[in-house]
Amino acid sequence: MTRKGQGDLLTLLLAAVATLLIEMALVERKFALFGGGFGQSQTLDTPAEIALFLLGAVGAHALLFGLFFLLLRRLHGREYDPLIFRFNLLFFGVAGFLAALTAKFELLSYFSDAVSFQLIRNLGGGSLFDAFLFVLNEGALMLIGLGGALILYGIVVVRLRRRGNRTLLPAGRSPLRWAVLALAVAMPVIAAQANGVPDARDGLRRMTAYGLVNRLLEQLTDFDRDGYSWYSAQIDRHPFDASRHPLALDIPGNGIDEDGFGGDFVFAGADPATPAPKLPAKRKHLVVIVLESTRADALTQRVNGRPVAPNLAALARAGSSFPHAYSHVGFTTASLKSLFSGALDPRAGDPSLFSDLKANGYRIGVFSGQPESFGDISAVVGMRKAADIFVDAETLAHERAFGFAAKGSLLVDETKILAEFDRRMGDPGPWAQPTFVYFNFQSPHFPYHHPGMPDMLGVDPLPRGDISAANARRVQQTYWNAVAYADSQIGAVVARLKALGTWDDTVLMVTGDHGEALFENGFLGHGHVIEPAQTHIPFVLNVPGLSSDRALGLRDMRSILLQALGGAPAPDNDAPVFLHIGAVDTPVAIGIVEPGGVFTTLALGTEEIWFSDSGRRARYGDLHGADKARADRLVNEWARQRWMRHLATRKAARSSP
Numbered sequence: 001m002t003r004k005g006q007g008d009l010l011t012l013l014l015a016a017v018a019t020l021l022i023e024m025a026l027v028e029r030k031f032a033l034f035g036g037g038f039g040q041s042q043t044l045d046t047p048a049e050i051a052l053f054l055l056g057a058v059g060a061h062a063l064l065f066g067l068f069f070l071l072l073r074r075l076h077g078r079e080y081d082p083l084i085f086r087f088n089l090l091f092f093g094v095a096g097f098l099a100a101l102t103a104k105f106e107l108l109s110y111f112s113d114a115v116s117f118q119l120i121r122n123l124g125g126g127s128l129f130d131a132f133l134f135v136l137n138e139g140a141l142m143l144i145g146l147g148g149a150l151i152l153y154g155i156v157v158v159r160l161r162r163r164g165n166r167t168l169l170p171a172g173r174s175p176l177r178w179a180v181l182a183l184a185v186a187m188p189v190i191a192a193q194a195n196g197v198p199d200a201r202d203g204l205r206r207m208t209a210y211g212l213v214n215r216l217l218e219q220l221t222d223f224d225r226d227g228y229s230w231y232s233a234q235i236d237r238h239p240f241d242a243s244r245h246p247l248a249l250d251i252p253g254n255g256i257d258e259d260g261f262g263g264d265f266v267f268a269g270a271d272p273a274t275p276a277p278k279l280p281a282k283r284k285h286l287v288v289i290v291l292e293s294t295r296a297d298a299l300t301q302r303v304n305g306r307p308v309a310p311n312l313a314a315l316a317r318a319g320s321s322f323p324h325a326y327s328h329v330g331f332t333t334a335s336l337k338s339l340f341s342g343a344l345d346p347r348a349g350d351p352s353l354f355s356d357l358k359a360n361g362y363r364i365g366v367f368s369g370q371p372e373s374f375g376d377i378s379a380v381v382g383m384r385k386a387a388d389i390f391v392d393a394e395t396l397a398h399e400r401a402f403g404f405a406a407k408g409s410l411l412v413d414e415t416k417i418l419a420e421f422d423r424r425m426g427d428p429g430p431w432a433q434p435t436f437v438y439f440n441f442q443s444p445h446f447p448y449h450h451p452g453m454p455d456m457l458g459v460d461p462l463p464r465g466d467i468s469a470a471n472a473r474r475v476q477q478t479y480w481n482a483v484a485y486a487d488s489q490i491g492a493v494v495a496r497l498k499a500l501g502t503w504d505d506t507v508l509m510v511t512g513d514h515g516e517a518l519f520e521n522g523f524l525g526h527g528h529v530i531e532p533a534q535t536h537i538p539f540v541l542n543v544p545g546l547s548s549d550r551a552l553g554l555r556d557m558r559s560i561l562l563q564a565l566g567g568a569p570a571p572d573n574d575a576p577v578f579l580h581i582g583a584v585d586t587p588v589a590i591g592i593v594e595p596g597g598v599f600t601t602l603a604l605g606t607e608e609i610w611f612s613d614s615g616r617r618a619r620y621g622d623l624h625g626a627d628k629a630r631a632d633r634l635v636n637e638w639a640r641q642r643w644m645r646h647l648a649t650r651k652a653a654r655s656s657p
Helices: 001-033 048-078 082-105 117-124 128-163 175-195 198-204 206-222 312-320 331-340 353-361 374-381 414-425 469-500 554-564 623-657
Strands: 286-291 363-368 387-389 433-442 504-511 540-541 577-582 587-594 599-603 608-611 617-618
Touching: 001 048, 001 374, 001 577, 048 082, 048 198, 048 206, 082 206, 082 374, 082 469, 082 587, 117 363, 117 617, 128 599, 175 198, 175 206, 198 206, 198 363, 312 469, 312 540, 331 353, 331 469, 331 554, 353 363, 363 577, 387 414, 414 433, 469 504, 504 554, 504 587, 540 554, 577 623, 587 623, 599 623
Parallel strands: 286 433, 286 504, 363 387, 363 433
Antiparallel strands: 504 540, 577 587, 587 599, 599 608, 608 617
């Protein structure tokens, strides 16, 4: 190989290594593949996983840049200018790849947690239209930058051409072609291996080159075009039958097991519906307090000898408690929709607690520390439509605890919320009308501390930047301090109701939207793993005589509340509590909770079953006897929920004009 050929390959190596390192740094920053962190359930934490990830990432990246090098070589021809060739290799290889990364990560949203709301407000003048113009200006700046880069490219190429440094490539095939061919043969083998290691597979799919390679392999092996293949996360075991594949809707009673779990599905019937309530003439008030990210063990937790939730515990002792209450999803938006609608997957216009009580003459007030438009919560349950008074983190934009613009990061301190309650509903006179008030307290949300939050438990709150598994104990103390602060605000609500003279005529309910893992199993956050820490929530009423030990989900609470207000008894539903991660039709994991808080879960990507009481983990296909029957109860409940959703969709389609 000539010295100029060696220079070309050295330039290729420089471009490939630089872009790979930059992408890996970005991926680690956004997804914390190696370090873990909030919301990250899959990390590369074993030598085998790390080795497989590096092999796949380096191999795919080398293949992509090798192909680009050969294409560029062909475009330049045998007689070429080495300097122009190398400049093109660097400009289009490095700059082009980085431009693709910019588009992929959508950097404006990628840095949304660091975009100051105050900055947007100032630049937009508080106007949505001006803010929209600001975003257009940001895009224009990017286009100007791209135009400038192309002009610079043209200037450099013109100057290089003036040097007239053309040369002739030697005849024969470049050794790089054989290396690229070897990588093209090796990558299907590497991808097949990675597909069997979930953490490595998911990490690799975040890498651009590997994602392109794997997508190509998926398309080539999806023979029946049903969206599943030999290289999809869930392997298609019936590659030539489009009606049978992972996550296929199981049609009951047709003799076919479409999704490969549990045999042919037998539909046992739909859930009992909650009838439209007819409440007594003398109607009690209702106050619902939802605590963000609050675990059930808050009732008994102590830190530095101090109880975390004394007000919540006092309500449980004097009223009713439900020790086995669970969130179905582990995410706020779906959880609140289930709580207020009484359904797992409600649609806009379905009956809800808001429509129930509005129809029964209630005055309705909403006081929320989060934006209730987030995830269409308000629209689906008819919240804003029914509310006479509506206050949330968007109407109180000037009171936000943090200056971040992303909806999922908005938070208004409870004292600000209660000040609005005092201003809007602090007059005893209108309480002659039955009243429903919904409070949402956000303090226990990540990062578990905000400016002005007091020290309730004698702890030193951990700054957001120091939150990590290495500081797990302090993370936990910081979290419990936030829960203790929210609990103190429950006491403040009770005090206000007593001052208004309405306490004896009020049903008060306190629950959580989901739980929170605190690094007990190496995970921080919620909604990514079906486990007690992330799904087990408090459920307490100040009304005695309603306690139950059965497993309950958020969707059961609407009927229980209506019963507490004097309506019909809640339907007797002995079905297990169904839990899922992802949409009901396309989840990544499903689970059920049965009497005593016993979990059975199934990770659909790996087909691994987990039994919480024994701690046993096994592949679904390896189960027999009682374990197989228990796993099939889970699979059948999932199929039942999907079939009910299918029937509802079909009914809605028939009734639409």
